[in-house]
Amino acid sequence: KNQVEQSPQSLIILEGKNCTLQCNYTVSPFSNLRWYKQDTGRGPVSLTIMTFSENTKSNGRYTATLDADTKQSSLHITASQLSDSASYICVVSVGRDTGTYKYIFGTGTRLKVLA
Amino acid sequence: GAGVSQSPSNKVTEKGKDVELRCDPISGHTALYWYRQSLGQGLEFLIYFQGNSAPDKSGLPSDRFSAERTGGSVSTLTIQRTQQEDSAVYLCASLRGGRADTQYFGPGTRLTVL
Numbered sequence: 001k002n003q004v005e006q007s008p009q010s011l012i013i014l015e016g017k018n019c020t021l022q023c024n025y026t027v028s029p030f031s032n033l034r035w036y037k038q039d040t041g042r043g044p045v046s047l048t049i050m051t052f053s054e055n056t057k058s059n060g061r062y063t064a065t066l067d068a069d070t071k072q073s074s075l076h077i078t079a080s081q082l083s084d085s086a087s088y089i090c091v092v093s094v095g096r097d098t099g100t101y102k103y104i105f106g107t108g109t110r111l112k113v114l115a
Numbered sequence: 116g117a118g119v120s121q122s123p124s125n126k127v128t129e130k131g132k133d134v135e136l137r138c139d140p141i142s143g144h145t146a147l148y149w150y151r152q153s154l155g156q157g158l159e160f161l162i163y164f165q166g167n168s169a170p171d172k173s174g175l176p177s178d179r180f181s182a183e184r185t186g187g188s189v190s191t192l193t194i195q196r197t198q199q200e201d202s203a204v205y206l207c208a209s210l211r212g213g214r215a216d217t218q219y220f221g222p223g224t225r226l227t228v229l
Contacts, residue, residue: 043208044206045220046218101216105159
């Protein structure tokens with residue numbers, strides 16, 4: 001069964017601190033993996049995308065890693081800001097690079113950054 | 116605006132009533148998805164439209180749910196005879212299609228069935 005699991009379920013950190021969110025997946029055939037940020041009351045917004053051959057991708061203070069052998073990904077947030085408070089969702093695309101259209105969503109990690 | 120829009124933003128209805136949720140995708144995007152997001156759950160795929168192809172309806176939970184996309188643009192998700200378990204946020208996403216498959220999500224419609 002195609003599945004994406006995220007941990008922790010929720011996380012509280014102080015402003016300025018770093019944190020790492022985890023994503024484990026059992027999806028076949030794997031196409032790519034994305035991390036999304038979802039602010040309260042909004043739709044998810046894409047942060048990073050990684051294909052099978054990529055093992056790290058950065059977007060500002062966000063750095064995602066992918067280990068295709070262990071089927072694990074992480075999202076590292078550096079020097080957190082209050083605006084980072086949101087849910088972070090790991091999404092894995094099912095299928096080949098052509099014709100991919102199915103996405104498996106994790107349940108997300110709810111991050112709260114405190115002043 | 117340049118993004119995906121959805122309406123209404125909130126909908127409260129009584130059990131047994133029908134509801135229509137609307138999605139305006141980004142202009143030129145050929146693919147459109149509907150998802151349902153329940154509290155504490157991941158996004159649940161409902162239906163997928165790609166160009167003029169027949170939609171993939173495999174995620175619709177029952178025959179009370181239907182969706183259409185007119186003219187390859189606006190889409191409407193209809194839920195007939197709503198039940199309390201239909202309460203959720205319904206999200207729409209569009210993408211250009213093909214290999215550049217980043218989904219752009221709308222803000223969602225929060226549906227509450229009393």
